[in-house]
Amino acid sequence: MSLSIIIILITVIISFMAFRDKGLMNKLIHNPYSVSHRKEYYRILTCGFIHADYMHLLLNMYALYLFGGAVESYFEYLFGGNAKLYFMLLYLLGIIVSNIPDVIKYKNMAFYNSLGASGGVSSIVFASIILSPMTKLMMFPIPIPMPAYIFALIYVAYSVYMDRRQGDNVNHMAHLWGGLWGVVFMMVVYPDSIKGFFNQILGSF
Template sequence: MSINIILIIAIVAVSLFAFKDSNLMYKLIHNPFKVSRYKEYYRLLTSGFIHADYLHLFLNMYAMYLFGGAVEAYFSYYFGALANIYFIGLFVLGVIVANIPDFLQKKDQPYYNSLGASGGVSSIVFASIILSPLTKLMLFPIPIPMPAYIFAMVYVAYSVYMDKRQSDNVNHMAHLWGGLWGVVFMVLVYPDSLKNFFTQISESF
């Protein structure tokens, strides 16, 4: 069984348990105040294994399933025996990195909470875009297939716009921080990935 599927099963299992156990949800959720005051740093990671509702869980896991498989295949080719370790590092650190801005900005707000695997999933999505920028993707609700690198630009602009509007309860900037980590991670573990990214794009014209 692939490491991506194992992570998905673990996230779904913990999320389902937390749906039925509010105490578990409370213990795992990212509360910057508690992280700062009581040094509960584990919340920066455990919050990525719980979700607000079934739709939130489904959307994250569906994206992780689609993009994670592709990234796993690339990692196996490039990194061999280290592929699983790198994949776990990409996801886990993506969750943590995406939570750090909230931790720094909201640590004096006792009632602020955040949760979800979006940061880790975004890191996987953007890693896949760096590796395969010409793959055709669609950004809901725009039913127009576009190259992955165009998708990334539209997604970044959309996330910044939605963050400024503050019209929903989605932490759009966490998505961006997770995506940024996906790009940084690829450059760190496979420096040629950025050169290959631009080469693929330039050769497509």
């Protein structure tokens, strides 16, 4: 069984448990005040295994399913026996990195909470885009296939725009920080990926 499927199963189980047990939800959720003032650092990671509702869970796990397998295959080819370790580092640190800005920004706001696997999923999505920028993707509600690197540009612009609007209670910057981590991770573990990224794009013209 692939790591992506294992992560999906674990996340679904914990999310369902938290839906039924609000005490568990409150224990695992990312609360920057508790992280900063009560030293409950585990929340920065555990919040990635719970979700606000069934649709939130479905969207994140569907994206992980779509992109996770491809990234695992790439990693097995590039890193051999270290592939699973690198994949876990990419995903788990994506959750952590995407939540750190909130720790800084909201550390004195006791009632601010966030949750979801979006940061980790975004790190997988952007790592996939770095490795295969010409893969055709579609962004709802635009029913037009586009190269993955164009998708990434639109995604970044959309996340920045929606964060400034702040009207839907979604932590859009967590998506962006997770995606940035995915790019930085690939630069560190496989520097040639950046050269390959631009070569693939330039070679398409």
